[in-house]
Amino acid sequence: MDEKTEELRDIFLDVSEEESVTESQEELRGSVADSGEVDRERLVATIEEMQQKFDIESDCSTEELQTLVERFYGGADDETLAAELSVSAETVFETRMAFHLVRDDDPPGVTADEPAWEQLRERVDDDPETVAEAVDLPTADVERLLAVVRANARSRRVSNRFQTTFEECLTDIELSTQLAVDTQRDGLDEATEDAEVDVDF
Numbered sequence: 785m786d787e788k789t790e791e792l793r794d795i796f797l798d799v800s801e802e803e804s805v806t807e808s809q810e811e812l813r814g815s816v817a818d819s820g821e822v823d824r825e826r827l828v829a830t831i832e833e834m835q836q837k838f839d840i841e842s843d844c845s846t847e848e849l850q851t852l853v854e855r856f857y858g859g860a861d862d863e864t865l866a867a868e869l870s871v872s873a874e875t876v877f878e879t880r881m882a883f884h885l886v887r888d889d890d891p892p893g894v895t896a897d898e899p900a901w902e903q904l905r906e907r908v909d910d911d912p913e914t915v916a917e918a919v920d921l922p923t924a925d926v927e928r929l930l931a932v933v934r935a936n937a938r939s940r941r942v943s944n945r946f947q948t949t950f951e952e953c954l955t956d957i958e959l960s961t962q963l964a965v966d967t968q969r970d971g972l973d974e975a976t977e978d979a980e981v982d983v984d985f
Contacts, residue, residue, distance in 0.1 A: 834882075842882070852879060852885075856880065856885050
């Protein structure tokens with residue numbers, strides 16, 4: 785067995801090792817209950833940590849914030865969340881931004897092309913009215929667009945840590961297990977992609 789063949793064999797053994805799979809699953813599961821239910825204790829702790837770290841003030845109670853996070857990841861839009869929490873859609877949007885809960889199509893009802901987004905990212909600290917003139921959009925729209933830019937920036941500064949924690953709290957066991965398998969499979973594919981192994985049968 786040549787050196788490359790031996791190296792490939794070791795990779796397969798490492799990836800298929802049962803203990804390694806179990807450890808990866810446990811890491812992904814976090815403290816989610818075995819039943820796959822939401823880890824509400826950790827979810828609430830994360831919400832409270834964010835409130836302290838980012839000095840977030842909200843008219844919503846902790847229970848309502850918990851509901852907002854859960855329903856956000858469940859796919860509820862701002863209008864639906866507003867109705868469920870008896871608040872305005874704007875309050876929902878502002879709260880989402882405060883907790884780094886950003887959708888790909890945010891902000892609702894506002895569109896901007898990539899050049900406009902680029903200017904917004906570069907001028908995030910500028911006066912909204914000045915930016916609005918530069919990108920030829922209403923000031924109200926620019927304020928919402930800037931809120932998205934700032935939320936994404938805050939999230940990146942902490943390496944998206946809170947988003948990841950929210951997702952871990954709300955991810956069921958079945959999905960977590962599949963993620964563990966997929967992650968290892970991807971790692972194996974990357975490790976062997978460029979390997980050139982000659983094996984005589």
